[in-house]
Amino acid sequence: MQLIVALTAALMLAASPTVAQTFPEKTVTIVVGASPGGSTDFSARLLADPLAIALGKPCIVENKAGASGNIAATQVARSRADGHTMLMQYSGYHVGNPHLFDKMPWELKDFAPVAVVTFSPHVIAVHPAVKANNLKELAELAKASPGDLRYGSSGNGSIQHLAMEMFAQMTGVKLTHVPYKGAAPAVIDVIGGRVEIMNTTPPSLVSHIRAAKLKALAYTSDKRHPLLSEIPTSAEAGLPGYEVASWFGILVPAKTPPKVIDRLSNEIRKIVETDEFRRKVEEQGAVAAFMGPEDFKALIDKEFAYWGSVIKTAGIKGDE
Numbered sequence: 001m002q003l004i005v006a007l008t009a010a011l012m013l014a015a016s017p018t019v020a021q022t023f024p025e026k027t028v029t030i031v032v033g034a035s036p037g038g039s040t041d042f043s044a045r046l047l048a049d050p051l052a053i054a055l056g057k058p059c060i061v062e063n064k065a066g067a068s069g070n071i072a073a074t075q076v077a078r079s080r081a082d083g084h085t086m087l088m089q090y091s092g093y094h095v096g097n098p099h100l101f102d103k104m105p106w107e108l109k110d111f112a113p114v115a116v117v118t119f120s121p122h123v124i125a126v127h128p129a130v131k132a133n134n135l136k137e138l139a140e141l142a143k144a145s146p147g148d149l150r151y152g153s154s155g156n157g158s159i160q161h162l163a164m165e166m167f168a169q170m171t172g173v174k175l176t177h178v179p180y181k182g183a184a185p186a187v188i189d190v191i192g193g194r195v196e197i198m199n200t201t202p203p204s205l206v207s208h209i210r211a212a213k214l215k216a217l218a219y220t221s222d223k224r225h226p227l228l229s230e231i232p233t234s235a236e237a238g239l240p241g242y243e244v245a246s247w248f249g250i251l252v253p254a255k256t257p258p259k260v261i262d263r264l265s266n267e268i269r270k271i272v273e274t275d276e277f278r279r280k281v282e283e284q285g286a287v288a289a290f291m292g293p294e295d296f297k298a299l300i301d302k303e304f305a306y307w308g309s310v311i312k313t314a315g316i317k318g319d320e
Contacts, residue, residue, distance in 0.1 A: 023083050023260045027058040030250070032088050033072030035065045039201050039286070043118050043248040044088035046280055047271060054267040061088075068157070068318060069093030070105055077110035081253035083260035086114070091247040092159035095303040099311045100157040100318030112256050113300060115268040116249035116291035118281050120201040121221035122163055123231060125214040127193050135167075135218050136238025138197075142173035150176040151197035152186030157318040160186070162307060163199045163220070163244040165314040170242055190214060201246060202228060202285025220244040227282055249296055265292050 030048055034040040044061045052059035064072040072087060073094075079085040089111075098104055124135065130149075132138040142149050153160035156179045168175050178195050180186040183204045190198045191213045198205065198214070206228065208214040218237035219225055234242040250268060252261065271277055272290040281288040291299065 024055050024057045030086050030088050031062050031072045031076050033069030040090045050271045074105040077106040081255035087251045095307050099308045111251040112254050113293050113296035114250040115265045116247050118248045118286045119245045119289045120286035121245040123202050123205050124199045124217045125205050126197050128215050130196050134237040139171035146174040150178050150195040152178050152195045154183040155179050160200050
């Protein structure tokens with residue numbers, strides 16, 4: 001029996017260099033834990049075609065929406081660790097879910113970071129009737145009437161929810177959370193005046209802001225967006241340090257050979273740094289910003305601790 005175990009281990013060790021040397025051998029799949037059309041899906045599809053050219057094999061996007069991204073993450077975590085199955089992950093799911101759910105089908109250690117592809121700071125917008133033109137005035141308004149101001153989100157524990165809890169904790173105000181099944185219906189209710197505030201990524205808001213159906217208070221970054229230059233940063237709007245950005249990045253199963261991870265990371269870097277990729281991302285109100293495995297791991301660790309603190313302080317639980 002000991003001999004069999006030893007031989008098996010030796011074969012597994014011998015297989016890793018072979019996998020790395022022959023990668024890719026077949027179609028590469030990018031699994032997305034969201035429906036087509038959202039920011040996660042957009043990032044995956046924008047990457048897929050040029051990555052297929054770079055790798056010399058087809059690269060397809062597979063949408064596995066449901067369970068706050070846990071279905072997709074579980075599929076990738078349990079897939080063969082050879083680089084052919086990747087996860088386009090969204091920060092809210094990756095660093096938030098382990099704190100939100102008591103029973104998780106995956107852990108952070110089940111994945112190896114490959115590359116961050118895009119970042120998307122948020123926009124805080126309000127109904128035009130709200131008597132606040134920046135974040136400082138919004139906080140003052142909320143302090144004057146605790147709990148009266150309502151904000152929408154795409155669901156309990158979503159990044160929109162956490163971002164507004166972060167705002168409340170930083171300013172010492174009380175707001176009322178109204179969860180929806182997605183960002184779109186929440187935005188519709190802000191436009192209709194049924195809730196007052198929405199904090200989400202730009203694609204959901206920009207057209208309504210430009211049509212004067214919503215009033216933008218801040219872009220939650222330290223720099224203005226080149227195509228949204230009329231919207232001030234959080235610091236310019238009176239709340240320095242209030243920076244919220246959803247990242248979208250590629251992860252693979254934890255035991256994927258380092259040489260495969262390096263190959264993927266290098267090819268993705270070349271794509272993300274092209275003018276065409278950057279332009280397409282900026283048109284969606286996001287930012288193309290490559291981050292390699294080590295920096296990506298550090299980002300995950302930092303945000304896992306930070307958002308965990310926000311979630312614990314607010315007492316938020318995910319919808320099982």
